[in-house]
Amino acid sequence: MTSWQQAAAGDSALMNDFQTICGFGGRLSGTGQDEAAMEWALTRLREIGPDVRRVSVPYDGWRCLASSLTLLGGKPANLECVPLLRSASTAPEGLEGTVLDLGAGRPEDFERAGDAVRGKIVLVRHEYPFSQGHVHRRRKYDMAVAQGAVAFLIANPLPGAGPLSGSSGRPRDGAGIPAAYIDHEAALALAAQPGARVRLHIQGEELRDSMACAGILDLPGGRDSRIVISAHMDGHDLGCSALDNATGVAVALAAARILEPRLGPGTPGLRICFFTAEEWALAGSARYLADMPATERDTLKFNINLDTVAGDDTLCALISEYPALAGVVDGAAARAGVAVSHWLPFMPNSDHANFAKHGIPALRLVAGFEKPESRVRHILSRGDVAGIIHEDELRNALAVTCAMASLALDMSDDDLDALKAGSTCPRV
DSSP, X not given: OOXXXXXXXXXXXXXXXXXXXXXXXXXXXXSSHHHHHHHHHHHHHHTTOSOEEEEEEEEEEEEEEEEEEEEOSSXXXXXXXXXXXXXXXXXXXXXXXEEEEOTTOOHHHHHHHGGGGTTSEEEXXXXXXXXXXXXXXXXXXXXXXXXXXXXXXXXXXXXXXXXXXXXXXXXXXOOOOOEEEEOHXXXXXXXXXXXXXXXXXXXXXXXXXXEEEEEEEEXXXXXXXXXXXXXXXXXXXXXXXXXXXXXXXXXXXXXXXXXXXGOOTTSOEEEEEEESSOTTTTHHHHHHHHHSOHHHHTTEEEEEEESSOOSSSOEEEEOTTOTTHHHHHHHHHHHHTOOEEEEOSOOOSSTHHHHHHTTOOEEEXXXXXXOTTSGGGGTTSTTOOGGGOOHHHHHHHHHHHHHHHHHHHTSOHHHHHGXXXXXXXXXX
C-alpha cells in the first residue's frame, strides 16, 4: 500500500461526509437543498482552515410549474416526462404535433432528416456521457432548434430506469423550444406508431436575479500561486445526486484535510472550490472565474476537478487539450498506486472546462470512462443514490487526488506554467 493509499484509508470522515451530502437530497439549484448543503460544507471547511468565504454569483434561474405528455390516438395515454432545465414553455393549452424519431439523434441523423425536422417534435436518445464518441444532450437540442423542430424529446435508453434530468442550456430570454426527458418505455410506445401525435405541455417560470454560491477555502503556502481542487455541490432532484456529485465533494473535503499539513514556505497554496449551478450549463463556475480579477486568476496554476469519481473501479482524467497534464496524471497514478487513464480532447462536461478556457491547465477526474455498463450509468436518474457507491472507489479517488495535488505542490511556478505548453483548448 502506498503512502497515499494509507492516507486515504486513514481518513475516517470520508464516508460520513458522503452520506451527509446525500442526505440533503438532490440539491437542485434553487430548491434550497444546495444552499443547505453548502452551509454544511462551509462549516466543514472552517475546521480545516480559517480563510473560508462564500461567493454569490448570478445565474439564469428557472422552475417548472407544470408538465405533461400525452400520446394521442384511439385511447390517449399519459407518458411521464421531465422538462429540461430552462425549457421553453408551450402555450397554456399545450403543443400538439407529430413525433419524428431520429434514433440516437447524432449529427448524421439530423443531416439525413434535413427539412423533415421542421415543424416536428423530435425524439432522440440520451447517450452515456463518459465516452469518446458521446454527443451531448445540449448539442442534440441545438440541432433540433436550428433545423426548425417545434419541440424536443430525449429518451433514457435504459429499460425500467425512468426519465433523466438535465439542462437545455437555453439562456435568459433566448430562443428555444419546449424540451423534456422521457423514459425508455415511452420512447418504445412512440416508436411503435410512426407519425405518432402527442400533446406536450410545459409551463416554466424564469427566475431573474437568481443567485448561486461558491464555497471557497484558501490554504496558504509560501507563494502566491494556487493549486485548485474543485467539485460541484448541486445536482438534480430525481435521486440524491450521489454519483454526481456527492462523491466529488466528499473526496475534495478529505483531500483538503490530508494536504493541509503538507503546505509550507516552498509550496503554492491550495484552494478548495465548491460550486453550485454546475448543472445549469456550468453557470456557477463560469461567473466565478469571469468576475475574478485577472491578477488573481493568473495565480491559479492547475485545477483538479472532481466530478463523479466513483461508480466504477476505473478512473480517467479528462485533460482538456493540455497535453502536458498527461505526465502529471501518469506520475500521480504511480505515486498513488492506482491506475488512471487520460483523455486529451476537450470535454466541456464539468467545471474544469471553465478553468481550461481561461488558460488554466485543468482536468476532470471521473470514474467509468468508456464503461457504459458501470454503475455510473445511473447518473442523472432516480438511481443516482448513495447505495451504488463503493467505499474503496472513493478511497482510490482520494489517493489519486492527493497524489496529483502533491505532485503539483512540489513544482516551481515555472514548472506549473509549463503545463500550458501545447494547449489547443478554446479560450473565452
